[in-house]
Amino acid sequence: MEPIVSIRHLSKAFAGVKALDRVQFELFPGEVHALMGENGAGKSTLMKVLAGIHARDAGEIVVDGKPVDITSPRAAQALGIGIVHQELNLMSHLSAAQNIFIGREPRRGFGLLLDEEALNAQAAKIFARMNLALDPRTLVSELSVAKRQMVEIAKALSFHSKVLIMDEPTAALNNQEVADLFRIIRQLKAEGVGIVYISHKMDELQQVADRVTVLRDGQYIATVPMASTSLEAIIGMMVGRQLEQLHEEHPDTAGNEVVLEVRGLSRGSAIQDVSFVLRRGEILGFAGLMGAGRTEVARAVFGADPIAAGEIRVHGQAVRIRSPEHAVACGIGYLSEDRKLYGLATALDVATNVAMPSMRSFLQLGLFLDASRIRTTAESYVRQLGIKTPSVEQQVQLLSGGNQQKIVIAKWLLRDCDILFFDEPTRGIDVGAKAEIYRLLHALAAHGKAIVVISSELPEILRLAHRVVVMCEGRLTGELAARDATQEEIMRLATRREERV
Amino acid sequence: QETYIPLVSKGFQHQFWQAVKSGAEQAAKDYKVKVTFEGPETEAMVDKQIDMLSAALAKHPTALGFAALDSKAAIPLLKKAQAAKVPVVAFDSGVDSDIPVTTATTNNKAAAALAADKMADLIGKNGEVAVVAHDQTSRTGVDRRDGFVDRMKANYPNVKIVTVQYGGGDHLKSTEITKSILQAYPNLKGIFGTNEGSAIGVVNGVKEMKRKVVIVGYDSGKQQKDAIRDGLMAGAITQNPVGIGYKTVEAAVKAIKGEQLPKVIDTGFYWYDKTNMNDPKIAAVLYD
């Protein structure tokens, strides 16, 4: 069989970074080809070259047996190449349907007017196929991150492409949506579509991938069939060393002092009477389906959104948290789930972003900043977290997605809060770094920090949390100790909807 | 019912217009009528002035004073005033229409020509002079520039006008312009500033460049008077803005009573310098 896409000796350098170095890649029709590698390995760059976003420096791209020059996204579309970008790239002022069909709007009135009805109907069809309950007319700005991700996927599907690139499509999804996505992927496969699949969730590979290509530091390492290769072997190729498997014993924290107590937190239908306690040295997992309201709870406690009712006690003292500033002053930190929108000033450099919450601690003479201390501090985090960047003066927007996420983590580590909310902390982070972050969270807890981890990845919750609370539709539906928590039990609670009267 | 006479002028921020306003207010007190005074930001805003005129008409005035920015644009509205039997008194500059019962004005062109005569005398009817004007398109700007330039060309062949530049009457801009002109023309003998802001700008510029040139100004104001007293400025033309304001209101009152008025009320212009400044007749038409 002929490959639909084959890439040979492809190189691409950015100022100061050799992102791709003579990489090769091949995709057959009806194949799901996983592209693996650590953060900053060059996966997204390779796919962006294929999708006409970056121009290649050297090398060859052959599509359907013909060498091609893909100079623009439009040219890629014309060749039947569609892409789901790693970073959400939606127009938040437009509706979901309008986003999906941007550039290809159905018309009426002699092609002069937009046919909004047809547009919405077509989008509804795609959503129905994805099992997605979403009104096509909803503005994207009103959607949660997960729903936005689904819209991106719907957009890629709408192209009816021969080649479909998915760059971490599941980073923001949880099990049900992932299952729906995989169902669609299998269906597309059966229709002969070639799919490039990028993910840091190793367990997904076994479910969908046929072959795996591994990149490391911009270089091609190997292509292997999935069926006959172990995950450990792939991870070994990715990181270039063996990762030791570790099993943390969860300490018993039930007797520790309570540092944060939330009682009767409410706001509209998003948060309904949520109460929980958080103890010193404990990692509390927040599980639930997308839109369950976990992010809302964290933001409310952090003072980012107003609350209608409820009491918050920090170290036993009742506090009325008015703003994030106040929350930080109370020793509460919040790492948000959407780094691009809420986590980073992406036009600024790494050092400034790391120092952002702690700026005052770098003051000298009352007003001026000790730039060299900021720099060395940032450099030390870059080293500790293995952030791949030419220097700490690099603009954050030029880093790979996973490395951006690490910077958000670094900034809260530096701020040294007693109580930390981590909302999807490992989104887009590679296996090696994920293990590092897990270890780091455990170490923080062992040092007496109290941590809330919100995650849509059940294995992550099970592995990290000392105790798990589950939310559904804005309510707390249950609490489980680590030893009682199983995926089945969590899913049961996460879908326990309120009885309607 | 109270007699109400709105005056729609060409501007309100400049000292010249403020002086017209004070004259009008003086007359209002004397004749026991009510006046209001307003004008657009710049003399380019012909349409804004027309909006002001229609607002004034909406107030059902007894008479109306109007200093047209454009001699034709307001004619439809003036016809409306005529139909409503509101007498219109034109001031400062006229309109191309016989609707106004009279026009209280100075002949700007003749006044600027007088400035040219004085300038020519002061530089010995020979040499380079420049003009710093306040506006390239407004009636007053054009008349004063042309009055000066035409008289020079006609009567003083040895005087050369090297450049005319426009500073919008802005003191600072006129200062910078003057400095550039002095820089470009090292042999320059005189500069004419066509309104208060321009004239002060010229004085500042000459002072900052430490040059000796003959400065002729226009209008008055404290700084111009000081400059003349100190010998920095040779002299200036003044109109009688207070008189314009006064006569406008007076004419309006007469028109209301149905009295006959001359077609034009010439409010006059004067040359003033160190020698005649304190002359009571001159001092009366100067303002601070």
Place this chain on the structure above:
Amino acid sequence: MTLPLTPTEAQATAPGLPVLLKDRLFRPATRQKLLAFASLLVLMVFFSVASGNFLQVDNLVSILQATAVNGVLAIACTFVIITGGIDLSVGTLMTFCAVMTGVCLTYLGLPLPVGVLAAIFFGCLSGFTSGVLVAKLKIPPFIATLGMMLLLKGLALVISGTKPIYFNDTPGFSAISQDSLIGQVLPSLPIPNAVLILFLVAAAAGIVLKHSILGRYAFALGSNEEAVRLSGVNVDFWKIVVYTVSGGICGIAGLLIASRLNSAQPALGQGYELDAIAAVVIGGTSLSGGAGTILGTIIGAFIMSVLANGLRILSVAQEWQTALTGVIIILAVYTDILRRRSR
């Protein structure tokens, strides 16, 4: 790729037309839109109570007339601002178009329709130039249109010889904005054509913005230009189209003002861009792009002219007029912000 979908499934998520319409009428959004007039109404009620001269047909007609030019300019700006750009050249572009019409009609003696087309043509041409500067040369819209503003101002003066061009020889010209078609039908409503034209332009612009592909791309560009580009849309082309359309609308404004003054005044125009942009922003369009409505812009333009007219009718001293205008603009926008927040 096929879509395995039963009709019933589709229906579940896409409601039929009648349902949509009904549900739209009773949507809070509709109520919200009516409330947008709140600031304007408050102003009108206040001035009516404060002066008996305000609420009279003649004066209301003057207000409408006074809004026409700024309203049309503000509509032109709305397009550009929705894409996230800004247009400082609208005022002098209007003047430039008026001068070009003057050249065609008075200097060249061409027939009236040619003059009308000339205004729109030169408007589009200048808009096109700005568009090319912004889209192709990547010059920030502020600088590109500032440069165009100065260039067009200079050209208008050069071409007209710094003198107004009068239209006395083209009898029908002043009728364009001064006559009243409405008044011929309903003699009690002598609304001049300028106002009719304003509303026609507004209606057309509203339809283009809401229902045409151009409008869709304008919003999309303002929302996230990179996303639009990554979707394979020719971003540069559509940007140029937006600036061109905006320029053409300025051409209409040029006709209106020339016809109102029965002359092309070459020095007029600078400073008008601020009024136009202010109307747009008062109308709720965000300067960062992606959101905005023509209705809002029109309300914004009316707020500004009602304010100016009302303060004049009350004979407020001019320096206080200026100060009060500043305060009231801030208040009007603030009440609008409160209204949105209370949703």
Place this chain on the structure above:
Amino acid sequence: MTLPLTPTEAQATAPGLPVLLKDRLFRPATRQKLLAFASLLVLMVFFSVASGNFLQVDNLVSILQATAVNGVLAIACTFVIITGGIDLSVGTLMTFCAVMTGVCLTYLGLPLPVGVLAAIFFGCLSGFTSGVLVAKLKIPPFIATLGMMLLLKGLALVISGTKPIYFNDTPGFSAISQDSLIGQVLPSLPIPNAVLILFLVAAAAGIVLKHSILGRYAFALGSNEEAVRLSGVNVDFWKIVVYTVSGGICGIAGLLIASRLNSAQPALGQGYELDAIAAVVIGGTSLSGGAGTILGTIIGAFIMSVLANGLRILSVAQEWQTALTGVIIILAVYTDILRRRSR
């Protein structure tokens, strides 16, 4: 992996200062900065060749002096624009401050230093007000500062009674900008104090922007305000500080212009904001915030005054001056864009 480092631990890894300095001097960024002067130099060379009167000490001093007011206003704008805002009130705020100084010195007869402080105080106060409107009331900066512009203009006219206030009774006042401290030391360089003040303000502003917490937050606000807020920073407070500082700088501009004209002219000021913003944008600061330098702004201000001076010296007709200024501004920015792209 160990726990977060404490700052002292981190310092152990800091490279020595000399290494840093050396490495910074040879960075391509330094070369880039020098190239930023390119447009300015091209203009200067052109005018020098075109007119022998251009490149003379006297004229260069004039250009420096002509840049002072606009330069200081542009510095004030730079702060606000970096946060992603805009300040339309700088021109009339300057005038308002000049008038308040006049009130203190001439009407109340207070001593000179009080007058100087008054200008800065009222500048800060007005800036503070704009800041509160923007940060607390969430009024878009364009509208908030447009409102302030009109309010301050009205107030300046009301307070001064629409008359200039002269400083004839305060002998030292005109020395603030007109005397030359540099000239006293180096008689061949009679650079007036206004220029000295411009450079002092620029240096201070540059240091604040680059090395102070205020500057860092200004950039961060312009880049992603929400991310800064969620980092626990009091965004509103810092925004207000930025507007206040910017207002204070406008106060200094007010002193400069009052001292240069030896009077406070209440009608002057509107329109100056466009020149100031243009200088900022020509200098490479983005109107969408998050990027910009004081050096760029100063270069931008000089480009504008060299251009004005040169065209005047060449006695180019006014209307052509206007048109050419438009074209050259666009070209200057375009070459700057090309320069950046070629990196």
